[in-house]
Amino acid sequence: MRWLGWLFIKIFVRELGVVGGERIPRQGKVLFVSNGEQALFDYLLVSWLAETAYEFVTVDDDALGMLVGKYEQIVPIGIHYWGRRRLRLTAGVRVGRVVSGDEEEVRRELAEVCRLFVDVEQFEGLQWVATLLATAGAAPSALGREAYEPRPTLQLTERLYLGYLRKRAAEPKVVAEIVARVGRYQAELARLGIVPAEVFLPLRWGQAAFFALREFELLVMGLPWALWGWVNHVLPFWGTRQLVGRREAAVRQKSLSTFLLVGGLLYVIQAVVIGFILPTFWFVLYLLVWPYCGLLAILYFDRVGSAWRRSRTFWYFRQNSEAQEALMAEGRAIIEMIYALEE
Amino acid sequence: MKEIKRVWAGSWPSDRITLGIILVVWGTITARWLVQPGLAVYWGQHLAILMVFVGCVAALVRYEGADWVIWARGLLIINTMFVLYYTLGFVAFDVIPWLGDPYVLAWEKMLFGRSMSVWIEPYTDSFFWVEFFAFVYGAFIPFVYLSLFFSFVGRSKEERVVLITGFSVLYALSFLGYLFVPAKGPIVYQAGAYLGEIEGGFFHSLVLASIESAGGPHGAFPSLHVGATFFYCFFDLRYNFLRGLTYLPFGILIAVATLVMRYHYAIDAVVGIILAMVAIWAGQKLSREVLA
Numbered sequence: 001m002r003w004l005g006w007l008f009i010k011i012f013v014r015e016l017g018v019v020g021g022e023r024i025p026r027q028g029k030v031l032f033v034s035n036g037e038q039a040l041f042d043y044l045l046v047s048w049l050a051e052t053a054y055e056f057v058t059v060d061d062d063a064l065g066m067l068v069g070k071y072e073q074i075v076p077i078g079i080h081y082w083g084r085r086r087l088r089l090t091a092g093v094r095v096g097r098v099v100s101g102d103e104e105e106v107r108r109e110l111a112e113v114c115r116l117f118v119d120v121e122q123f124e125g126l127q128w129v130a131t132l133l134a135t136a137g138a139a140p141s142a143l144g145r146e147a148y149e150p151r152p153t154l155q156l157t158e159r160l161y162l163g164y165l166r167k168r169a170a171e172p173k174v175v176a177e178i179v180a181r182v183g184r185y186q187a188e189l190a191r192l193g194i195v196p197a198e199v200f201l202p203l204r205w206g207q208a209a210f211f212a213l214r215e216f217e218l219l220v221m222g223l224p225w226a227l228w229g230w231v232n233h234v235l236p237f238w239g240t241r242q243l244v245g246r247r248e249a250a251v252r253q254k255s256l257s258t259f260l261l262v263g264g265l266l267y268v269i270q271a272v273v274i275g276f277i278l279p280t281f282w283f284v285l286y287l288l289v290w291p292y293c294g295l296l297a298i299l300y301f302d303r304v305g306s307a308w309r310r311s312r313t314f315w316y317f318r319q320n321s322e323a324q325e326a327l328m329a330e331g332r333a334i335i336e337m338i339y340a341l342e343e
Numbered sequence: 344m345k346e347i348k349r350v351w352a353g354s355w356p357s358d359r360i361t362l363g364i365i366l367v368v369w370g371t372i373t374a375r376w377l378v379q380p381g382l383a384v385y386w387g388q389h390l391a392i393l394m395v396f397v398g399c400v401a402a403l404v405r406y407e408g409a410d411w412v413i414w415a416r417g418l419l420i421i422n423t424m425f426v427l428y429y430t431l432g433f434v435a436f437d438v439i440p441w442l443g444d445p446y447v448l449a450w451e452k453m454l455f456g457r458s459m460s461v462w463i464e465p466y467t468d469s470f471f472w473v474e475f476f477a478f479v480y481g482a483f484i485p486f487v488y489l490s491l492f493f494s495f496v497g498r499s500k501e502e503r504v505v506l507i508t509g510f511s512v513l514y515a516l517s518f519l520g521y522l523f524v525p526a527k528g529p530i531v532y533q534a535g536a537y538l539g540e541i542e543g544g545f546f547h548s549l550v551l552a553s554i555e556s557a558g559g560p561h562g563a564f565p566s567l568h569v570g571a572t573f574f575y576c577f578f579d580l581r582y583n584f585l586r587g588l589t590y591l592p593f594g595i596l597i598a599v600a601t602l603v604m605r606y607h608y609a610i611d612a613v614v615g616i617i618l619a620m621v622a623i624w625a626g627q628k629l630s631r632e633v634l635a
Binding site: 144217292 | 584
């Protein structure tokens with residue numbers, strides 16, 4: 001299952017943050033207990049993170065009580081997803097300490113692990129600030145690397161949150177001043193449609209030419225596959241979205257299982273229709289290429305968006321170099337101020 | 344002696360692997376020259392390649408740490424391998440006293456039960472398919488150069504080291520096949536088994552011209568067309584996922600194109616893919632020494 005987890009992360013996870021990964025045992029059998037926001041996604045992430053033989057169960061599963069007694073190494077693992085309205089998610093994983101006690105202890109530890117997710121969620125701006133801190137005031141990395149380079153954003157968000165709570169009590173005026181300054185900066189970048197990392201985009205023509213060539217090659221070569229993927233997935237995807245979108249929030253929360261059920265049915269109908277039209281060889285080829293192109297289309301259109309955004313930022317800064325300098329200076333000043341406050 | 348030890352200690356795994364394959368080629372020519380006259384030109388050529396390569400590696404070791412060294416090393420390894428690719432096309436058939444085709448065909452029949460290149464002929468025997476696969480076959484050249492360019496420029500040191508090391512492993516292992524199993528491919532060895540000649544248009548004539556300019560069909564086992572394509576795909580799947588995913592179907596089409604164009608047996612493609620996997624794995628393993 002590890003390769004499936006790897007594939008899942010590559011395709012569907014835009015950004016992955018792991019806190020406490022060093023706690024995952026490297027020997028012996030392990031029981032992972034997740035909070036089960038999206039059980040299937042949780043399982044795929046765990047299959048990627050697991051270093052040894054394991055079993056997986058969500059905290060809501062009836063089998064939890066029975067399984068807890070069988071294992072000496074139980075790892076509570078909190079997984080939270082951001083950006084669920086988009087196809088590619090941001091996933092945060094917090095690994096709890098290994099326990100070997102009863103079910104109550106597992107639940108307590110899991111609740112502790114997940115507490116920060118719940119708390120941090122209330123401070124949406126913190127994540128944005130963490131992405132600014134993660135840039136360290138340096139040039140952004142090449143496009144398409146986000147998924148395989150575990151990003152420090154989650155750790156930074158947690159540090160920010162804990163620091164924020166501490167400082168808010170001790171120095172409320174200073175904290176309020178920083179919050180206001182960050183808010184103004186965030187609003188300005190939002191107005192310009194620029195993400196924090198790209199504030200520090202180098203404006204060298206050589207680098208820009210290389211970027212254009214690399215993205216052009218990729219986007220031209222990938223276009224036929226991506227279009228094929230889009231055309232062949234748009235109907236089940238759109239149909240599922242329409243059906244799921246009309247349901248109440250509690251059902252939408254578990255949208256994955258609904259998607260699999262409704263989407264699966266629509267896929268079967270489409271396959272049957274195509275099966276009647278195409279000869280056997282071409283139908284088998286179609287079935288093989290179908291999921292491949294669909295997955296490729298997800299990454300492709302995501303990349304088109306990123307490339308477009310970066311190009312637009314480049315042009316804006318080329319024509320307004322003073323604006324970039326001002327934004328870079330302000331960004332670095334905020335980063336320094338936050339770290340100074342922590343010290 | 345002390346200087347040699349210093350250069351050896353400072354060399355990278357890719358240098359040693361490339362040196363190893365040059366020595367194997369040169370050593371084989373030397374051994375054959377003892378019993379077969381007329382190999383002086385090959386012997387001299389490869390001695391020259393050996394000396395130039397050792398001299399360049401000594402210079403690279405001396406200036407280790409400078410920014411340009413990684414670029415120079417990449418150029419050195421890639422160029423040396425490309426030169427060897429060319430010379431082996433002649434050396435293998437003049438130096439090795441046996442032909443590899445019967446063995447390769449026997450392995451092919453053992454694995455697939457038939458010659459796949461002959462089997463596929465009736466399905467692709469049309470102007471459209473010949474032109475399509477000739478285009479795919481020819482597209483390999485720009486793909487390789489673009490991949491090399493994108494794998495080197497704008498990359499981290501780690502990625503460049505893995506690429507050079509894996510590249511040297513892939514080519515060195517393939518050259519062992521070229522040298523000791525010298526095969527011309529089904530287009531020559533099974534010429535009488537096909538229903539007719541391949542008839543294509545512009546792209547087909549382009550492929551024919553480029554093969555002729557490289558000295559005619561040679562180096563069938565293993566297929567570096569397939570091996571190199573999959574090597575870059577596997578490399579990109581790790582370091583530039585979308586590009587790897589985009590070109591993976593191209594790798595499969597290349598494998599089919601080698602059969603349709605009759606330049607390779609199916610077993611060549613299978614071994615090419617296996618070598619690409621080995622090269623990526625070895626590239627990562629061996630480059631740890633340099634990166635450490």
